[in-house]
Amino acid sequence: MDQSGSLNGGGTHVLVVDDDQRIRTMLARFLVDHGLRVSQASNGVEMFQVSADARIDVIVLDIMMPGEDGLSLCRRMRAESPVPIILLTAMNAETDRIIGLEIGADDYVVKPFNPRELLARIRAVTRRMMANSTVPKGRGSATYTFEGWVLDANRRTLISPDGALTDLTSGEFDLLTVFLEHPQRVLNRDQLLDLAHGRSSQAYDRSIDVQISRLRRKIEANPQAPVLIKTVRNEGYFFTATVTDLPKAGG
Numbered sequence: 136m137d138q139s140g141s142l143n144g145g146g147t148h149v150l151v152v153d154d155d156q157r158i159r160t161m162l163a164r165f166l167v168d169h170g171l172r173v174s175q176a177s178n179g180v181e182m183f184q185v186s187a188d189a190r191i192d193v194i195v196l197d198i199m200m201p202g203e204d205g206l207s208l209c210r211r212m213r214a215e216s217p218v219p220i221i222l223l224t225a226m227n228a229e230t231d232r233i234i235g236l237e238i239g240a241d242d243y244v245v246k247p248f249n250p251r252e253l254l255a256r257i258r259a260v261t262r263r264m265m266a267n268s269t270v271p272k273g274r275g276s277a278t279y280t281f282e283g284w285v286l287d288a289n290r291r292t293l294i295s296p297d298g299a300l301t302d303l304t305s306g307e308f309d310l311l312t313v314f315l316e317h318p319q320r321v322l323n324r325d326q327l328l329d330l331a332h333g334r335s336s337q338a339y340d341r342s343i344d345v346q347i348s349r350l351r352r353k354i355e356a357n358p359q360a361p362v363l364i365k366t367v368r369n370e371g372y373f374f375t376a377t378v379t380d381l382p383k384a385g386g
Contacts, residue, residue: 149172149173193220221244221260279315293353301354318376
C-alpha cells in the first residue's frame, strides 16, 4: 500500500469511501485480488484529496457515514466530475437509493452484500464508460441532433441550442443515447433497462424513472410539462423529437 492508501492491482482504479476500516480493507483486498487497483478514504476530505491526486475510474461510496454523509458527498463530487459512483446503502433505505440516483449516482449495492456483486457492478459501469468514450460498434453516426441540441458520442458531450455544454452522468448519457437511437417510439422500462444498462447491473427499475426525471431537468424547457420525453401511461416513455444522425468524420 502506498502513502495515498492505494493497493496496486493494476486495471480499473477504484476509490472505496467508508468510515469502517474493516469494510474498506476487506473490499480493497478482494478487488485487488480480482485485478483492480484500489485507494481508500474514510471521509469526504480524504475522498476529494485522493481523487485530486490520482485518476479514479469508479467511486464506491457508503451513504451512512458520520459528519458529511455519502449523499452530500455524491452531490458535491457529481458537480465537478462525471466519475461513476456506486452507493452502498442500507437494506431498508429505499428513499436514500432514490435520492442517490436523483443526484447523480450511477448504481447502488444494498448492505449486506456479496463482494462479487459489487465487483460485477464496478465492471458494468466501467464497461459503460468505456463504450461511451468511443463510437459504439455498429453505429454509423457519432453525432445526433434534435431540437437544436447536439450529442457527440465520440466526445461524450451534449451541447444546448444556445451553445452551452451540458454535463451528463454516465447513466443520463446512456439513456439519452437510447432515446436518440429509438425516437418517436414507445419504450417501456424493461426495454430501457436492457438498452441502457444491458441488465448486467440488475438495475432497480425505478432508477429509469429517476434518470428520466434528471434528464428532463437538463433538456426540457419546463421539466414539469415535458415535450421531448413524454410519459405514455401504463406503457413507458416516448421521445418526440426528430433526430438527425451526422456522419462520423471520414465515414
